[in-house]
Amino acid sequence: MQDYALEVTARALIVKNRQLLLVSNDYKLWYTPGGHLHPSETLPACMVREVKEETDIDVQPNQIVYVAEFFDKKHNVHKVEVYFAAEICTDELPKHWLDQDGPVKTYQFFDVEALKDIHVAPAFLKTGKWLNSGLDIYQGSEKR
Numbered sequence: 237m238q239d240y241a242l243e244v245t246a247r248a249l250i251v252k253n254r255q256l257l258l259v260s261n262d263y264k265l266w267y268t269p270g271g272h273l274h275p276s277e278t279l280p281a282c283m284v285r286e287v288k289e290e291t292d293i294d295v296q297p298n299q300i301v302y303v304a305e306f307f308d309k310k311h312n313v314h315k316v317e318v319y320f321a322a323e324i325c326t327d328e329l330p331k332h333w334l335d336q337d338g339p340v341k342t343y344q345f346f347d348v349e350a351l352k353d354i355h356v357a358p359a360f361l362k363t364g365k366w367l368n369s370g371l372d373i374y375q376g377s378e379k380r
Contacts, residue, residue: 240307240314244273246283248295248322249302249366255345256366258356259290263342266356268319269293271338283320290340292333295322301366304358317358 247270250257258266271286273279280297287295302319346354348364356362 238309238312240312243313243315244279245315245317246270246273246279246286247317247319248283248287248297249319250287250293250295250322250324251366252324252345254367255347256351256361257291257293257343257345258361259340259343261339261341264355266344266346266354267358268361269340269343270317270319279318280320283318283322287322289338291343292330294325296325297322302360304360 247268248257249268257269259269260266269287269290270283271290273282277285279300283297284295287293298321300318301321303317304319305314305316307314346356348362348367351362351364
């Protein structure tokens, strides 16, 4: 069996007006804001920090609603992604934001119908299950 580095990420499912906030670095692949867990931080703190870095939006973490794991064979990484429901803490979203230290170039809200027409990861986002709290939290190992 091949050795893989373990990588844990905390990600946010931010829903406003029945639309999901996604980020992109190339306008082709869209994904939820979030990122790598530092050894000294908790999962909720990681999610809050990463959302702020990637979007300049302050959020409040709620419950974990989804956990995915997969093996990124291209980069020899075993990834575990923990998705939190999160609430935006402000009425005004940043207008002139830039992720200076990271790859994210833009963010946008999408409704379920719009998700059908874009490349989004992970695939479960296209189902619209994020609109309710009825998610099965652990989805098992995904193929990517």
